[in-house]
Amino acid sequence: MTAYVVFIRESTQDPDELAAYNATVKPSFEGHPIAFHALYGDYEVLEGPPVEGVVIVSFPTMDEARAWYHSPAYQAVAQHRFKGATYRSILVQGVD
Template identity: 75%
Template structure:
């Protein structure tokens, strides 16, 4: 079943680290069946605290999403995201 990973950037602590993440993350997707649905486009918070940005990506299955997220290639580059900002990341199956 299609699975979505939603990245919600709540606050930035180090813009340089986020830039390193952005410049390095693309190769982590090589060989993974990913589709990009939203990449920091215009957004409006309807409920809850305001957020800085949202990314939504999809994979054919939850197993494939976890394989990418847990991969050494992504976890290495994710360290820059962890240092650069506070995110909430959710994985959810579609219908």
């Protein structure tokens, strides 16, 4: 079943670290079956605290999503995201 990874940026601490992340994350997708569904587009918070942005990506399976997220390539780049902002990241199985 399709798996979705939802990244919710709650607050920015270091814009330069986020810029480094954005400039270097693309190669981590190579060899992984990732599809983008939302990429910091227009949004409306219906419940809960305000957020700064949302990204939604999908993979064919939970295992493939985990393989990308835990890959050395992504984890090296993710260090910039960790330093740049507070995120909530969620992996959720879809329904087919």
